[in-house]
Amino acid sequence: MTETKLEEQIPPEGGQNGEVIAAAVPVEGGIAEHARTYLQRVRGGDMGSLPAIIGLVALSIFFWAVHPSFGSLGNFANLMQQAASSIFIAMGLVFVLLLGEIDLAAGTAAGVCAVVMARLSVGYGWPWPASIGAAMVTGLVIGLATGWLCAKIRIPSFVVTLALFLAFQGVVLYVVNNGAGTHGNISISDNFINGLDNGQMANWAGWLLVVILVVGYAAVKLSATRARAKAGLLAEPYSLVAIKVLVLAGVSVLAVYLLNQNRATNRTPTVVNQGGKLVKVTPPALDGVPWVVPLILAFFVITTFLLTRTRYGRHVYAVGGNAEAARRAGINVDRIRISVFVINSFLAAIGGILLASQVRSVDQNEGGGNVLLLAVGAAVIGGTSLFGGKGRTFDAIIGGLVVAVIANGMADLVQGNNGPAVQYIVTGAVLMLAAAIDALARRRAGSSGLG
């Protein structure tokens, strides 16, 4: 009885069909497997935005602990409005940094675009679409010129943009002090332009944004995972996709909930005389998601799509990784080089517009000072490499928030005359730290063989 059973269980001799076992279908790892691989990558120096996210959380907790008003609702919204211009300039810089180039003139280019817009809007009374459009065209022209000088004349971008950095300061001065309208400090009166950085969305629009964001992300993730699984390729487990979607949903619901609360500082009702009657009037509520949030998200989605899903983006990474290999593969390296400067200056123009919108005016030093360094800092802190070939526009957003948190928190923390001094030193130190992490991660990636 048992013997026959045993015989039946003996598998037939293999190989009678001469079957070739195809390369084993990769076993889909569970979440634990993915977490382990991720940890391995981090240890190997491929950290992405992880240091920046940890820094963002740690800095926020620190500033909140030492200065509770840092955590107020008003300041939360403020942070995003302060970060917006840096984030836009930094998103542009990511493209340039991906090629291992640098644009030292991004800040003053943003300034030129801002003063052009202000001069046309205030001095010549151009409507906002025309003046904003002119600022954007200015950005495109600046990028084209910069890219041409770097790619065709072959001047190192460091030198080209250092020269332009100086020249643009002069252009800002010229535009501010000449032409129709006020000279020197130009106050912007256009409500749309001022509202770009200072305006809020209606509460329902904030919730709509959450729905679009979460549903869109889930749809993209799920369809990609399904297509890969269907094609028999290694795909993320659905549980991991679910966790990612839930985290995004949680963070965005919380953020929109908080931003939809009334954050006006003055809420005491006043009694006013309206047509002979005394009426109790409560001051207008200040609530809603700042308009800069959907603006940043929109450009983040567009640039990410461009970099990760299109042939153009692939070629940008290739030129940044090995320009010679890209050239041999038939990629027009000069065209890629010019194009990243154009994208960079275009996004810098939007950064400049937001810079002007934030303070509702432009001045003789528009886009100067630390505007550039904050933007470069934002990109590098976020995890974009200064050596080229590695970076995402997501880095610019995370890094931009870190920089804004530092500026905002330090302003509260260090009162008095030395405030700006300490702020400069701390921001410089953080930038140095981020660059050091970048350099060390690169060395580590080299030695561990993980890229």
Added chain:
Amino acid sequence: MGDEPILHLQGVNKSFGPVHVLRDVDFEARAGEVTALVGDNGAGKSTLVKCIGGTYTLDSGVYHYQGKPAHVRSPRDASALGIEIVYQDLALADNLDIVQNMFLGRERMTGLTLDEISMEKAAQSTLEALSVRTVASVRQRVASLSGGQRQTVAIAKSVLWQSKVVLLDEPTAALGVAQTAQVLDLVRRLADQGVAVVLISHNMLDVLQVADRIAVLYLGQMAAIVDRSSVDQQQLVELITTGSSGDRGLGRPAAQPTGSANR
């Protein structure tokens, strides 16, 4: 294998200013064979390869491809014909993965977006067809690969593009013993698939192990093209260093520069 050579150059001359680098060089490569191109430093190997690949244009001489005269004036012309050069310094981008590198410059698209799935499957099946088992995942970044694996990817790229002639410039120069064996294996399989492989190498052992025929350049002239079976290492070294060995090679009025009469 007495059929027409797929690539046939006759009387090629190339000068850089006063320096006459290639003199009346004849060269041929046949489908399904590994033709080794050897010679001392400065013999003109790189120049000849660059002439074939279209980086340099010929000063004079005839360039025949598949029995027909071809005009190769740029690397693009050469790729269009199906001639691919795998360079010594490896034209791979470290920050991209294997799939991205293999399809670089020739990405498959669905509309505006990259067709990652079809590219990944094609890369996988190409590596499988070459019996490459050393690569864990085609989504690995090239930076994480060993020298031999990189060479493998670079060679597989030419297979993926169905190149008919593949020129390998010192593919084993920087590799260890085991990896060299792997790459030479791959070179053999490449030829077995019907590709005409031209192997440029300094390493006598590699050449003798894998080549079907050996072309020896000496000071810009083709000293001889010999069958692998008809030479030993000593004769080959003699040909490389002096341009002649026994009745083969240059220096004898009767000898053909191509050495074709000696085969």
